[in-house]
Amino acid sequence: MSEANPSVQVTIARHAGCRPGTRGVPRGILRRVSAGSAKHPALLGAPAFRAGAGLEPQQWFDVIAPPQSVVSAVAELVPTHARDLDLEELGALADGVARLRQLWERLAVADQTRRRYRLMYEDHRLDVWALSWMRGQGTGFHDHDLSRVGIAVGQGMMVERQMLLPTGATRLELRPGDVRRGPAGYIHSAAWGEGSPAVSIHCYSPPLLRVGQYTVDDHGILRRRSVHGRQELMDHTVGAADASRADG
Secondary structure, three states, X not given: OOOOOHHHHHHHHXXXXXXXXXXXXXXXXXXXXXXXXXXXXXXXXXXXXXXXXXXXXXXXXXXXXXXXXXXXXXXXXXXXXXXXXXXXXXXXXXXXXXXXXXXXXXXXXXXXXXXXXXXXXXXXXXXXXEEEEOOOOEOOOEEOOXXXXXXXXXXXEEEEEOEOOOOOEOOEEEOOOOEEEEOOOOOEEEXXXXXXXXXXXXXXXXXXOEEEEEEEOOOOOEEEEEEEOOOOOOOOHHHHHXXXXXXX
């Protein structure tokens, strides 16, 4: 991906009324370094770069600096009221963005080694993301804490699963034209189904600051681990403990 442009960040700040790319960025990242100094040693100790987070500095700055043309175009689709978006609005926004291929196509990345995601828009009420999925890539089970979510598929197919009790999980294939909405606390997993890459649009309101990742410990006990909302989800112990709940 191309190197982030500091001028883009300034423009986003004016548009969104907040510091660009800073909402929810893990403490330790917001230091006086330019986007061109992504390998600055001070960044390596920040929470987003610790083992398991899956992000390296250059990739992080790309993630939070969308092109200004994308920011402006998505802004045209965002409701103008000051309150958080409800589920219907989030679903409609995700669907509207997913249908505009020219917006997300330039952000799509076919990376076999890791799932990629790029910020498209953010303000004090919501954030909008484009996610790229390749074969074998998935999130594991998680929730979005206090955030509601709207999801739509731009290309390919992704698989959503929800845990059933006492065992197993639902399996829903999402394709272009399909929209999913989830309230705060909505528990699911998402994974690649078809496409190189599959691309999905995710809209969160309020902005996704925390995520609950569901994990199974060495004693077989299910636990919820609270992680940063912009940290890559990489835990698949629920699927390992019960193959009927594996991603995909």
